[in-house]
Amino acid sequence: MSLDPSGEGIAAEGVWARIAHLAEGRPFTMALVCRAALGAVGVDGAAVTVAAGTDARDVLHASDTVAAELEEWQITYGEGPGVDALEGGGSTLVADLGEHHCALRWPVFTPAALGSGAKALFALPLQVGVIRLGVLDLYRAEAGGLGARLAEALDYADAATALLLDGVDATHPDSDPHQAHVHQATGMVVVQLGVGAAAAYAALRAHAFAHGRHLGEVAADVVARRLRFDGDQGHDGR
Amino acid sequence: MPMNQTTIAETFVEFADTLTADFDVVDFLHQVAVKCADVLGVAAAGLLLTDQRGALRVVAASSERTRLLELLQLQHDEGPCPESFHTGRPIAVPDLAAETGRWPRFATAATAAGFASVEALPMRLRDTVIGALGLFGTRPGPLDPVTLRLARALGDVATIGIVQARTIQRQEEIAAQLQTALTSRVAIEQAKGVIAERHDLDMDGSFELLRRAARSANRRLSDLARDVVTGEATV
Numbered sequence: 516m517s518l519d520p521s522g523e524g525i526a527a528e529g530v531w532a533r534i535a536h537l538a539e540g541r542p543f544t545m546a547l548v549c550r551a552a553l554g555a556v557g558v559d560g561a562a563v564t565v566a567a568g569t570d571a572r573d574v575l576h577a578s579d580t581v582a583a584e585l586e587e588w589q590i591t592y593g594e595g596p597g598v599d600a601l602e603g604g605g606s607t608l609v610a611d612l613g614e615h616h617c618a619l620r621w622p623v624f625t626p627a628a629l630g631s632g633a634k635a636l637f638a639l640p641l642q643v644g645v646i647r648l649g650v651l652d653l654y655r656a657e658a659g660g661l662g663a664r665l666a667e668a669l670d671y672a673d674a675a676t677a678l679l680l681d682g683v684d685a686t687h688p689d690s691d692p693h694q695a696h697v698h699q700a701t702g703m704v705v706v707q708l709g710v711g712a713a714a715a716y717a718a719l720r721a722h723a724f725a726h727g728r729h730l731g732e733v734a735a736d737v738v739a740r741r742l743r744f745d746g747d748q749g750h751d752g753r
Numbered sequence: 754m755p756m757n758q759t760t761i762a763e764t765f766v767e768f769a770d771t772l773t774a775d776f777d778v779v780d781f782l783h784q785v786a787v788k789c790a791d792v793l794g795v796a797a798a799g800l801l802l803t804d805q806r807g808a809l810r811v812v813a814a815s816s817e818r819t820r821l822l823e824l825l826q827l828q829h830d831e832g833p834c835p836e837s838f839h840t841g842r843p844i845a846v847p848d849l850a851a852e853t854g855r856w857p858r859f860a861t862a863a864t865a866a867g868f869a870s871v872e873a874l875p876m877r878l879r880d881t882v883i884g885a886l887g888l889f890g891t892r893p894g895p896l897d898p899v900t901l902r903l904a905r906a907l908g909d910v911a912t913i914g915i916v917q918a919r920t921i922q923r924q925e926e927i928a929a930q931l932q933t934a935l936t937s938r939v940a941i942e943q944a945k946g947v948i949a950e951r952h953d954l955d956m957d958g959s960f961e962l963l964r965r966a967a968r969s970a971n972r973r974l975s976d977l978a979r980d981v982v983t984g985e986a987t988v
Contacts, residue, residue, distance in 0.1 A: 603979075605933040608926075644939030645982040665928050666805050695811070695822045698939050699956055702946020702982060712943055712982050738946075738956070 530555070530670045545576040548678055549651075552671040553578065556664050558637070558653040562586045563675055565641075565649035566601060575649070584631040585654055588624050595624040600638035601650040606669075607638040610660035634658040637665075639672035641679060644698055646713045648679045680720070700734035707745035718744055764792055768910050778915060778930075779937045780967070780974035782813035785911045790815035793900050793907070795888040796868065799825040800876075800911055801834050802884035802931050809835055809884060812938050817945070817960040824859075824866050825887065832859035833873035834885040841882045843905075846871040847895040869893045874904055876912045883912060883931060937975035944978035948988055963988055 533551040534543055549561035560582035563575045572590045577583035589595035596607035609617060612634055618625045628636065635655040641648040651672045661668055697719070704715035719737070722744075723730045736742035768785070782800050789798035797816060801809035811825045828834040833844040833856070846852055847870050853860045863871065870890040875882045886908045888896070896904065915930060941963070949959040966988040967977045980986035 605936065606929040608929060640936075642936060644936065644943045645979045669805060669932070694826060695942050698942030699946035699949065702943040702948070703950040705943075705947050705982060706950035711984075738949075 530667075530674050534674065543678060545675065545678060546578075548671060548675050549576050549578045551674075552651075552653065552668070556653055556661070556668045556671060557655075559656050560585075560633075560654050561671075562652045563641070563649055564590070564597060564601070564652070565679065566647055572601075581632050581656070582652070582654060585628055585633055585636065585652060588627040588631070589652075592621075592623040592627070594621045595628070596621070596636050596638035597650045597652045600640040601647060603640075603647070605640065606665075608661060608665070609636045609638075611658035612636060613658065632656055635660070637661055637668060639668055641672055641676040643676065643680075643716065644701075644712065646701075646711075646716060648676060648713070651675050680717070694731070696734040696738050697730055700737035703737055704744050707743055760792055764788055765906075765910070768914075776914075777937075777967075777973035777975050778934045779813060779941060780964070781914045782911055782934070783964075783974075785907060785914065786813045786815040789886065789888060789904065789907050793888060793896070793904055795872075795896075796891045797821055797889040799834075799887045799889075800884060801825060801828065801838070801887065802876075802915070802934060803838065803882075804935060805928050805931065809838055810935050810938070812884070812934055817957045820866055824862055824868075827859050827862055828887070832856050832887075833871050834887045837873035837875045838882055838885045841875050841877070843875065843901070844871075844873040845895050846873070848893045850893075863889070867891055870895070872896050872901070872904065874908045876908050878912050878916060878927065881927070883915065883927065886911065937978070940975055940982065941978045944981040944988075947981050 530551065533555060534547050537547050537551055545563050549563065552558070552561045560577070560579045562577035562582040562585065564586050565573050565575050574583065574586045574590070577586055585595070586597070589597045596609050600607045611617075612625055612629055633654040633656065635658050637653045639651045639653070641651060651668075653668060700719055701712055701716045704710075704718055705712055708715060708718060710718075719733055720730060723733045726733070733742065737744070786798045786800055789795065797814070799814040799821065800812050802812045804810050808829050810829070811822055814821050814825055825834075833846050837844040849860050849863050849869055849871060868889045868891060870893050872888040872895070874886045874888075876884040876886060886904065888904060890896075915934060916927060941960070944963055945956050945959040948954065948962055949956055952959070952962065954962065963978060963981070964974060967974045970977065977986060977988070981988050
């Protein structure tokens with residue numbers, strides 16, 4: 516078990532290749548992302564729940580009945596690893612739900628989850644900075660940590676995030692040296708349009724797409740004040 | 754070298770004081786980066802952490818100048834920092850101009866930004882390398898051994914800061930902690946944008962305003978950054 520990532524450079528491309536293989540030419544869906552994750556991460560089930568507004572939660576997909584129940588318990592009881600991950604706690608990885616501290620942390624959810632047949636649950640937030648989109652929950656029927664497979668799990672969380680943002684081209688956004696620009700521009704557009712960060716990010720992406728430009732270039736123009744999103748200086752200023 | 758034993762001792766005492774229960778990782782790492790530039794007498798310093806998928810991402814820099822951040826991020830997969838991260842060894846680059854064959858994009862960009870030398874040090878936690886510390890100079894030449902030793906100590910301080918939040922035992926918990934630090938970093942960039950737009954500031958000034966607001970409200974930098982972006986706080 517090591518964080519040493521040598522030889523994992525192909526992982527991210529592997530994710531989309533795997534999903535594409537399962538898709539057989541059909542559009543990519545969350546169900547495909549979940550299904551691809553099972554074998555790659557070595558888990559028994561996967562589910563994606565999205566945040567709709569402040570409190571509302573929607574289960575987008577659950578790969579089996581156990582995964583569906585785990586989402587249901589978390590939404591009903593308002594507690595669980597997925598809830599913590601979604602509320603900003605970061606990745607919440609539980610190798611053994613039978614351990615005492617789990618029952619202390621999630622007193623209602625833990626027995627329900629064990630009763631459904633889950634022993635380990637790994638909740639990965641789907642987010643871009645403050646943009647919290649949802650959570651990918653991966654469960655196992657047997658206890659045990661993810662170990663080095665966490666890297667794969669994170670890749671699938673990225674894939675699910677990209678899919679939620681409807682941008683399958685976002686396979687490796689961080690390789691762009693302009694990534695700081697993208698986030699800064701998101702913040703600027705939040706103010707310009709008076710919208711939330713998710714909508715501002717979507718506006719940037721839509722502009723890039725509509726003009727056939729890279730997101731990083733568009734963002735750099737916003738940061739350099741060559742492009743505004745709120746009026747006459749216009750969306751087309753370059 | 755613009756340092757003496759007192760400055761060094763003060764630096765470590767200062768950091769020890771910061772490492773309390775409720776400190777902010779990103780803010781802390783920013784302070785380490787600023788101190789590195791300050792105490793080690795280098796022009797700029799940056800901290801990069803692994804995203805656990807083979808690449809490094811910027812988590813803090815001695816200056817928030819966009820050019821420096823870009824230069825650091827150019828080392829996503831090419832440059833002395835990734836090399837130091839992958840090999841677990843320090844990488845000394847006394848003359849950047851001579852390395853355009855080794856790292857074409859990075860060496861060219863760094864030279865264009867006015868830097869002439871780099872020293873990259875691995876950030877180690879027990880037997881795991883979690884990132885790298887990059888020190889940039891404007892004149893060619895290596896760092897002297899004393900400075901280098903101090904740089905290594907500062908790198909260790911940064912590593913301790915990252916894993917300090919709770920007693921981290923498992924590898925996975927380290928990974929989750931790294932992830933949290935990187936997510937906080939993104940939130941800070943977003944908040945810088947909000948503040949820059951609202952006050953017509955550049956990103957450097959915007960970051961300073963955010964930091965000062967966090968200080969005076971006695972709040973964690975990344976918490977305040979989140980609230981600024983969601984509109985729950987105004988800076």
